Amino acid sequence: MLAALLCALGLAVTGVLAKLVPITAVGDAHTLDGFVALQGSRLDPALDRIAHLADPGPYALTALVLALVALVRGRWRVALVVPPVFFLTGFTTEHLKTLVASPRVQEWFGHSWIGAASWPSGHATAAMTMALCAVLVAPPRLRPTAAVLGGGFAIAVAYAILTLGWHLPSDVLGGYFVAGTYVALAVGGLALAEQARPARARAEATPQRIDVLPAVVLALAAAGAAVGLALTRPHALVGYAQQHTTFVAGAAIIAALATVLAATLAAAGFRRTPAR
Numbered sequence: 001m002l003a004a005l006l007c008a009l010g011l012a013v014t015g016v017l018a019k020l021v022p023i024t025a026v027g028d029a030h031t032l033d034g035f036v037a038l039q040g041s042r043l044d045p046a047l048d049r050i051a052h053l054a055d056p057g058p059y060a061l062t063a064l065v066l067a068l069v070a071l072v073r074g075r076w077r078v079a080l081v082v083p084p085v086f087f088l089t090g091f092t093t094e095h096l097k098t099l100v101a102s103p104r105v106q107e108w109f110g111h112s113w114i115g116a117a118s119w120p121s122g123h124a125t126a127a128m129t130m131a132l133c134a135v136l137v138a139p140p141r142l143r144p145t146a147a148v149l150g151g152g153f154a155i156a157v158a159y160a161i162l163t164l165g166w167h168l169p170s171d172v173l174g175g176y177f178v179a180g181t182y183v184a185l186a187v188g189g190l191a192l193a194e195q196a197r198p199a200r201a202r203a204e205a206t207p208q209r210i211d212v213l214p215a216v217v218l219a220l221a222a223a224g225a226a227v228g229l230a231l232t233r234p235h236a237l238v239g240y241a242q243q244h245t246t247f248v249a250g251a252a253i254i255a256a257l258a259t260v261l262a263a264t265l266a267a268a269g270f271r272r273t274p275a276r
Helices: 002-020 022-036 044-054 056-072 076-099 122-137 140-163 169-195 199-204 213-232 234-243 245-266
Strands: none
Touching (some): 002 169, 022 140, 022 169, 044 056, 044 122, 056 076, 056 122, 076 122, 122 140, 122 169, 122 245, 140 169, 140 245, 169 245, 234 245
């Protein structure tokens, strides 16, 4: 519940900074400038495909698949919670867009225009909801791995929509916070339901082993790939970072928030879970 409160507070602060504080709005635009400057490479088709993985169709299909997985695992409470979480995150994001719609800073980029109703990002909300619910549905021992994969997916979608110029970075952060708020509330509700179980049933539940090795291997592999890519053109990378310092900071903040949300949920499993 504390995590839900912090996410809701983060959502409010992000909206205020993005909409009402000129200096952060300009910084938001300059950060996007760094992303959009990466357009025009052979990666553009791949970025477009990644961005569309968070479209309504894949989003709804993911909700159905995760609910079915939870049912197969005997987690019927989780199966009942997942579809409403998917609905509420999307519903909240779309209505917030309309409620707080206002013109955005456009001077940064001449041939692109981001509409007034862009905060929070629907694609970022969808990607983070999919990621966090995958962690929630996963068996406890696989949650670290699910967190790494899910967090990586949410980051990839965010970077894709920013490079394509669909949203501003603050839109992404807002979407992450919407997803984090509802998933944290869902986990809190599930925890209360767990505590309401008969004492005997809770006593018979056994802690699950947490397997962090696959998650560590995946994280190290991703870091190694990034370092290897950077080493192929170190001078170009350093020069680009020096010219787009706000881009570097914004990309780091997005990655950090996605990592924190996924890792927090992975560590928030019930103390005692039926051995399934």
